[in-house]
Amino acid sequence: MNAIVISAIWGVVxxxxxxxxxxxxxxxxxxxxxxxxxxxxxxMEMGGTSLFKVNVHxxxxxxxxxxxxxxxxxxxxxxxxxxxxxxxDRVGRSTPDYFALIFFILCGVAISSSFNSxxxxxxxxxxxxxxxxxxxxxxxxxxxxxxxxxKYFLMGSFSTGIMLMGITLLYGAKGSFNLxxxxxxxxxxxxxxxxxxxxxxxxxxxKVSAAPFHFWTPDVYDxxxxxxxxxxATVIKSAGFIAFLRLFDDAFGExxxxxxxxxxxxxxxxxxxxxxxxxxxxxxxRMLAYSSIAQAGFMLFAxxxxxxxxxxxxxxxxxxxxxxTIGIFAVLIKMKDYTFEGFNGLAKRQPVLAATAAxxxxxxxxxxxxxxxxxxxxxxxxxxxxxxxxxxxxxxxxCAAISIYxxxxxxxxxxxxxxxxxxxxxxxxxxALLVLLAAIVxxxxxxxxxxLDKLYYFF
Amino acid sequence: MIPVLLIVVPLLSGLAAFFIKQEKAxxxxxxFSTVITLVVSLLGLTVLNKAANxxxxxxxxxxxGSRFTVGMxxxxxxxxxxxxxAFPLILVxxxxxxxxNAHNFYAFMLLSQTGLMGVFLAYDALLFxxxxxxxxxxxxxxxxxxxxxxxIAVTFKFFIYTFIGSxxxxxxxxxxxxxxxxxxxxxxxxxxxxxxNKEQGWIFWLFFIAFAIKMPVFPFHTWQxxxxxxxxxxxxxxxxxxxxxxGLFGVIRWLVPVLPLATWLNGDxxxxxxxxxxxxxxxxxxxxxxxxRLIAYSSIAHMGLMCMAIFVTSPQxxxxxxxQMFNHGINIIGMWIVVELIERQMKTRKxxxxxxxxxxxxxxAILLVIVALANVALPLTNAFIGExxxxxxxxxxxxxxxxxxxxxxxxxxxxxxxVYTLNMIQKxxxxxxxxxxxxxxxxxxxxxxxxxxxxxxxxxxxxxxRPFLELTQGTVDTILSRMIIKHPS
Numbered sequence: 001m002n003a004i005v006i007s008a009i010w011g012v013v014x015x016x017x018x019x020x021x022x023x024x025x026x027x028x029x030x031x032x033x034x035x036x037x038x039x040x041x042x043x044m045e046m047g048g049t050s051l052f053k054v055n056v057h058x059x060x061x062x063x064x065x066x067x068x069x070x071x072x073x074x075x076x077x078x079x080x081x082x083x084x085x086x087x088x089d090r091v092g093r094s095t096p097d098y099f100a101l102i103f104f105i106l107c108g109v110a111i112s113s114s115f116n117s118x119x120x121x122x123x124x125x126x127x128x129x130x131x132x133x134x135x136x137x138x139x140x141x142x143x144x145x146x147x148x149x150x151k152y153f154l155m156g157s158f159s160t161g162i163m164l165m166g167i168t169l170l171y172g173a174k175g176s177f178n179l180x181x182x183x184x185x186x187x188x189x190x191x192x193x194x195x196x197x198x199x200x201x202x203x204x205x206x207k208v209s210a211a212p213f214h215f216w217t218p219d220v221y222d223x224x225x226x227x228x229x230x231x232x233a234t235v236i237k238s239a240g241f242i243a244f245l246r247l248f249d250d251a252f253g254e255x256x257x258x259x260x261x262x263x264x265x266x267x268x269x270x271x272x273x274x275x276x277x278x279x280x281x282x283x284x285x286r287m288l289a290y291s292s293i294a295q296a297g298f299m300l301f302a303x304x305x306x307x308x309x310x311x312x313x314x315x316x317x318x319x320x321x322x323x324x325t326i327g328i329f330a331v332l333i334k335m336k337d338y339t340f341e342g343f344n345g346l347a348k349r350q351p352v353l354a355a356t357a358a359x360x361x362x363x364x365x366x367x368x369x370x371x372x373x374x375x376x377x378x379x380x381x382x383x384x385x386x387x388x389x390x391x392x393x394x395x396x397x398x399c400a401a402i403s404i405y406x407x408x409x410x411x412x413x414x415x416x417x418x419x420x421x422x423x424x425x426x427x428x429x430x431x432a433l434l435v436l437l438a439a440i441v442x443x444x445x446x447x448x449x450x451x452l453d454k455l456y457y458f459f
Numbered sequence: 460m461i462p463v464l465l466i467v468v469p470l471l472s473g474l475a476a477f478f479i480k481q482e483k484a485x486x487x488x489x490x491f492s493t494v495i496t497l498v499v500s501l502l503g504l505t506v507l508n509k510a511a512n513x514x515x516x517x518x519x520x521x522x523x524g525s526r527f528t529v530g531m532x533x534x535x536x537x538x539x540x541x542x543x544x545a546f547p548l549i550l551v552x553x554x555x556x557x558x559x560n561a562h563n564f565y566a567f568m569l570l571s572q573t574g575l576m577g578v579f580l581a582y583d584a585l586l587f588x589x590x591x592x593x594x595x596x597x598x599x600x601x602x603x604x605x606x607x608x609x610x611i612a613v614t615f616k617f618f619i620y621t622f623i624g625s626x627x628x629x630x631x632x633x634x635x636x637x638x639x640x641x642x643x644x645x646x647x648x649x650x651x652x653x654x655x656n657k658e659q660g661w662i663f664w665l666f667f668i669a670f671a672i673k674m675p676v677f678p679f680h681t682w683q684x685x686x687x688x689x690x691x692x693x694x695x696x697x698x699x700x701x702x703x704x705x706g707l708f709g710v711i712r713w714l715v716p717v718l719p720l721a722t723w724l725n726g727d728x729x730x731x732x733x734x735x736x737x738x739x740x741x742x743x744x745x746x747x748x749x750x751x752r753l754i755a756y757s758s759i760a761h762m763g764l765m766c767m768a769i770f771v772t773s774p775q776x777x778x779x780x781x782x783q784m785f786n787h788g789i790n791i792i793g794m795w796i797v798v799e800l801i802e803r804q805m806k807t808r809k810x811x812x813x814x815x816x817x818x819x820x821x822x823x824a825i826l827l828v829i830v831a832l833a834n835v836a837l838p839l840t841n842a843f844i845g846e847x848x849x850x851x852x853x854x855x856x857x858x859x860x861x862x863x864x865x866x867x868x869x870x871x872x873x874x875x876x877x878v879y880t881l882n883m884i885q886k887x888x889x890x891x892x893x894x895x896x897x898x899x900x901x902x903x904x905x906x907x908x909x910x911x912x913x914x915x916x917x918x919x920x921x922x923x924x925r926p927f928l929e930l931t932q933g934t935v936d937t938i939l940s941r942m943i944i945k946h947p948s
Binding site: 362367368369373377380381384385393394397398400401404405408412415416417447448449452453 | 520521522588589591592593596600603604610611615618619622623626627629630633634636637
């Protein structure tokens with residue numbers, strides 16, 4: 001509850017901060033303060049201190065799972081702002097507004113990670129999405145940005161409609177929006193419930209860009225200003241997954257066996273399409289868009305397996321994926337040429353940037369010693385433990401092998417190809433932050449329990 | 460204590476090496492570190508050879524049931540010794556090579572030593588997997604950055620190949636882990652995993668493909684000749700001398716005793732693959748004109764023999780594999796050193812362009828002939844002991860009915876190996892000198908030193924192999940006892 005209230009308030013604060021100061025550094029400072037405050041109050045809630053006593057009538061439910069995810073999301077946003085906050089100034093003139101939108105999105109993230117009622121799910125997802133449509137279109141004079149925003153908005157509203165339809169059908173069948181009420185007595189799938197379930201699956205699949213509902217992703221990620229793509233591909237996608245898992249685990253967990261195959265097929269399709277299309281990309285930014293689809297495929301393993309291992313795995317995956325993606329995008333933003341050739345010879349000119357980018361890419365590829373490996377390990381272990389979807393595990397590892405191809409293309413360009421790397425200005429602080437991020441990736445990869453233990457006990 | 464040092468020393472010195480920008484300094488630093496590692500490993504074999512010193516255990520991923528358990532049995536000691544001996548020798552032998560960004564080169568070398576040590580020491584499956592990959596990553600960077608012309612594509616193929624294998628193994632590890640009684644990654648718990656015959660059957664292949672790619676066994680060998688050819692020679696020595704042993708080691712530690720029934724059932728199939736690979740590789744080796752490719756194919760043949768002996772289980776065969784793993788590492792490093800010397804001076808590796816080097820470089824010729832004879836497994840050399848045990852083991856095997864057939868077919872490859880090795884000596888060292896080889900100078904002190912050490916090791920083991928055989932006897936007994944318990948009579 002703490003996070004929801006504070007993030008909403010701070011969003012308003014950010015909106016007005018533009019009136020009091022024209023200095024972007026001050027505004028960034030205010031935003032960072034707000035984010036730090038968010039982390040603190042959320043951690044306080046994990047420790048059992050709630051600042052606001054609000055009777056939510058069972059519509060929200062805060063457990064260690066949702067609170068830990070909130071911490072990860074806020075922490076990622078904090079790191080993201082530290083690393084790439086400066087680059088927002090280059091997008092347009094309304095930096096305070098961007099931050100206001102980001103805080104509203106975080107409010108949506110906090111709601112959709114802890115909903116216990118379909119209405120709250122809807123609210124959370126919408127609060128997340130609407131500011132995002134705007135952020136996508138912030139590069140006003142760029143046609144691609146405009147196209148991306150419009151496309152995202154149209155497709156997004158369409159999927160919202162589908163979600164509402166699903167919610168309505170479930171309400172009609174059960175007479176309640178409450179997840180427990182929906183779960184009650186749904187051992188058998190009635191036509192209405194299964195129609196509702198499928199519609200929700202489609203809508204959520206759209207939000208997390210699962211195939212075959214992924215078509216918007218590359219265009220939107222490519223068209224949006226790179227700073228915001230980074231945010232979109234990490235925090236928001238992760239939040240979508242947490243909501244997805246919560247919904248299907250709490251409301252439909254009982255009939256898991258009946259929808260498992262559908263989700264497994266969606267997962268396999270997402271993995272295959274994401275990975276194979278990524279191979280053919282010429283631009284690193286577009287490659288990362290497809291790679292985010294591919295990574296979504298791995299996160300979907302949690303839904304297919306739906307056991308304790310994969311629940312932990314999903315939390316860990318969001319953290320590992322967010323940190324690595326924020327890092328690689330932060331490097332990408334500094335580049336002027338987004339093609340693979342643009343990275344040629346980077347290691348010679350910017351050894352720190354290249355080394356950290358290599359660690360982020362290794363993590364995304366799932367090499368042991370990085371967080372990405374432990375994340376994939378949990379997902380595979382969850383699926384093997386489930387026992388019914390070994391074929392999906394094989395598809396998963398083959399796709400992981402394909403992903404090596406495109407992630408390592410960047411490493412090859414940076415390290416092994418000769419080329420005149422582009423001039424770029426990077427400050428010492430930026431490098432230090434990248435090193436910090438890389439250190440987080442490695443530490444999480446060797447000691448994943450320092451994050452996961454927080455699921456069970458705090459302090 | 461000893462195992463932890465063996466991992467930590469190269470790891471820390473490797474990380475430090477990234478920051479030593481001067482070429483001379485980083486070279487000396489790397490040599491210093493590898494010598495320390497060698498000393499530690501020798502201490503572990505002699506003065507500190509007590510069980511308490513050879514094992515270490517610490518908490519790691521408690522929630523998952525994985526612990527940082529490292530230790531050495533006889534086989535571990537032999538392979539750690541090989542790793543510890545190989546690196547200083549390689550560094551001394553290639554002392555005169557100069558690398559761009561030398562600090563990165565030596566740092567990656569040391570990191571790959573860390574990975575190798577970890578693989579040979581790990582007693583926990585997840586830890587084993589960690590090190591298995593950690594050994595690969597530095598090798599990838601070494602080959603792609605400092606290799607030959609086609610290095611990027613070739614190394615990439617190598618990497619993807621081994622990575623797919625590793626992932627398959629990972630699935631196998633996870634499956635076994637979930638079927639252990641106490642949900643643990645420890646080797647002991649893997650022994651106790653309850654599996655049906657069918658499950659054992661397919662997990663066997665998940666593991667075996669990973670190891671077979673690494674060894675490499677036919678038909679998973681296609682990455683190997685290209686990679687050996689394109690890598691810088693120092694890295695080729697690491698790859699062929701030490702890294703391929705990871706495959707054999709994996710089979711002996713993680714496959715045979717964990718899945719004895721499947722090993723017993725699939726043994727003949729694997730042995731057949733190995734025999735096909737041996738003959739095939741020997742025949743191709745005879746056609747090669749490039750020295751590096753010749754040695755690469757000869758290595759496939761030798762590894763095939765060892766793989767066959769493991770799967771046609773017998774006490775002598777197992778014992779032979781243990782000692783031959785060490786011998787093969789020593790011999791092949793010797794061969795590479797000679798190739799490196801010739802290539803550096805002559806700028807070519809083509810046998811057809813060489814000839815008469817013995818007149819110009821008598822010292823080199825003598826040492827090469829001894830190393831080459833060891834490669835053919837002539838008596839008095841170390842490989843004779845190993846291969847003799849291997850063949851006896853295969854021939855007498857009580858597990859496989861096909862033993863004599865395999866031994867006979869394998870025997871042909873010994874003859875073939877004599878054919879191509881002697882042919883190589885003849886073409887490169889004897890005959891008339893041409894304008895190119897007339898400029899050859901004899902070897903320098905450091906090279907003479909390394910080759911001299913190798914020759915001494917070759918001869919000593921060839922005459923007095925007993926300490927080695929006694930050292931590995933314990934491991935052999937443990938593995939065979941695991942086989943016999945599950946052996947359906």
